[in-house]
Each structure stands twice: as structure tokens, then as C-alpha cells.
Amino acid sequence: MSKTFRAWDVDQAWLLPASVHDFVPAGHIAHFVRDTVREGLDLTGLLSCYDEERGYPPYHPAMMTALLLYAYSQGVYSSRRIARACEERVDFMAVTGLNQPDFRTIADFRKRHLDVLKGLFQQVLELCRTAGLVKLGHVALDGTKIKANASKHKAMSYGRMKGAEEKLAAEVADWMKQAAATDMAEDRAQGSDRRGDETPDWVANKARRLAKIREAKAALEAQAQAAAAAPRGQDGDDDPQAPSKSEPPPGVPEDKAQRNFTDPQSRIMKTNDGFIQGYNGQAAVDAEHQIIVACDLTNQGPDSPQMLDMTDRIEANTGTMPVQLSADAGYCSEDNLRGLEERKIDGFVATGRQKHGTAAPAAGRAKLGSRRAAMAQKLADQGHNSPYRLRKQTVEPVFGQIKQARGFRQFLLRGLDKVKAEWTLICTVHNLLKLAALSGACP
16 A cells, blocks of 8 residues: 655645745744734835825835844845845735835835834833833843955055055146147047047046045045144043154144045944945843944944933933943043933942953053043952942843844945934834744744
8 A cells, every 4th residue: 555645736826825824833933913003013214105195005004014024033135035025025024015126126115214114213122111121120232343344455554545646637738749749640530420539438437547546635634633623632641542753743634544435424443254345233232131222323433422322321221220230341441431420320340351360451541540540449349249240241142142043234324314213124024033032933
């Protein structure tokens, strides 16, 4: 007697229409994201953008929002990959209700509504607070460097710009001189359908490159003049902008100052794996359930200037300052420690890099009687029982989940404002997944 197998008839038509609720299990996160967007978020600001009655009906903005949030939760960021998933993956179909927007529609929706999508962070954070995921007993602050949508090889230093500008200007001027001198001869040689003085492609390319270099050079000079006009810090050796003997005169860029031609607002930044062309994403994370309670992004490499702004964002987002706040040595300065005191926050900020076998980070350049020295002593007295130990286990896993588990290692958009909104969307999805885990939704 032969074995009986289950039927496999790919040509069998369904008698009853399928329901998107049956595409994935009842507890799947696709249902959670879709239903949260439909029932838990206020999309009035998004819907108000569609006030034109004429034209073909667009895809529903709530569906497009749910699609983006779900795609980001699954580590799918490219508009082309999202569009392909809408055609091939049943979990995406459960979110879209079998709608299949093309990649241009998805990309245009994301760019058009960046500001509104950025505002969803506050709403999702409020849902997390209502669910009891935010306590603000201890908050850890840190930054992570993420690649920009630009190559570091498309950047040029101010010193090279000066040399390249002179060289290209001389080449273009020389060609123009030759063209004027041989105008009539070239006209006869080229025939009646061409003037003979058309700019060759190689000259046009160099002329465009010269214009790019001059534009970037002028931007660096404007930045240097703005920095020279700005007031200096008062922290002495804590001030990263303090002038040195090797610096050029005020208002003149350093020769090593660079500007990228693809994304001029991105910067060369140092990471543990070398230098990247990127941005510095900031996140303040609540220790209770690793909820991001404040986020921001900057094109400055140092973390220190971001601390007080981030603490104020925590209060703006939640209405309350955290009881404790921890941060690594990159945030330690007299101004920051003074700011934590003024805000009545119990700070735990490393004063230097911790060496193996030591109980607390070294005091570094702390002066006797300074707040830095007092912080170093505070960490040393509490030793391994200090709340500072919560820092790494609170904020570092969040960056690991974003960059490793969900594969977000490079921004798709260009320009500081757009990249800020993209980073906020990433943080919104992180909090949404924490909320989904509480509800028991499966990936």
C-alpha cells in the first residue's frame, strides 16, 4: 500500500475569498503595527495634507504609514525592496490589505511627509508610557556614528580645494584662450552645422568640477567666519574649540577642513572601525525597558555638546526629568556637570577612559575642586555598585538592535534635516517593537 500525501494542487481556485487576517498568525507583529496605526495614532496632520479632490485616488496615508513602520521593523528600508515585499511577502500583504504601491510612490510618500512621520515618535512614546514601559528612574545617554548616503572619497579638504581651484581655473582659461584664437579655423573644419567653438566634454566636466570646488570652498570659509564670530566656551581645557598655536587666523578654514560633494552636511567621523562619512545619532534610553525617551542627530563628531539639549528633550517628551542620568566620558565637561546639577539630576558621567582592574574611570585632566574631580571621586567611592554600571547595559543594546538586528547601518536620505527625521523614524520603530513585545506579538 503506497503512502498517502496531502494534496498539492497549485491550480485549485479558492471557493471563498481569502482574508488578510489569515495570511499570518493572529499574534503576528504585522497585525500589531497595522492596528496600532489604525487605532492608536492620530494621523490628522497627515490626512490634512490631502485636500485636493481632483485626480486619481491615492493610497490611504494610514496604510502607507503602517507599511513604512512595518518595513523598518523588519529591517527593510529601500523603497524598491519594500515595493517588492508588497508583491511577494504575505506579512506585508497583511499590512497593506493586498495593495501594491510601487517604489516611487513609497519613496515620494516618505520624503513628502517626513515632518509628520517624525512627529509619530512622541505618540508612540506616550503609548509606551501608558503601558508602563517608561519609569525615568535611570536614563542612559549615548551617541552612535552612522554612515551618510555619501562616500568619504567624494570629499575634499580646504587645502586641496585651493590647489585644485587654481589648477582647474588655469586649464579652463587656457582652453578658452585657444578656442578664441582658433575659432575661424575650427568653424571651417567642423562644417556648416557646427560653430566650431562648442565646449568639449572634458572642459565642461572640469568647469562643473571647478564650480563645485568653489562652492564648497566658499561654504567652508563661511563656516570658519561664523565660528570666529561665535563666543568661545568658558571651560578652559574642557573647551574643544579652544584655539591652538597651529590654527590659522580666525575666519580662515584649516587646510584639513573637509566638505563632501554628495552630502555637504555630513562629516568625516572617527569610529572604532576607522573613519566614515556620516552623522552622529543620539539616544537617551530608559533603563526599565530600553525605551528611547529622547533622540536627536547632529553632524558634530563630539558627544559633549549634545548632553544638555538631550536632557531637555527628555523633559519635553515626557514632562519629567529623569532621577538619574549616566553617560560615558565623551559627555564629561564642567558645563554639562553644572547643567545636570541645575536640573536636579543625579548624574553619573565617566571622567575618563576606564582601565582594566580599576573600580572607576580615571579623572583625566580634572582639576582639584572642579566638578569633574568631584564626579571622579563619586564614581570611585561607589565602585561597582554605582548606577553608572547601568549605562552600557541600557543604551548599547539599543544601538545593537538597530544596527545589527535590524541592519540599519546607512541613511537613505541626504541633508541634516532629512537625516534627523529618518533617525527619529528609526527610534520610533524601536519603541513600537518594545510595545509589541509587551503585548505578546511575535515577529
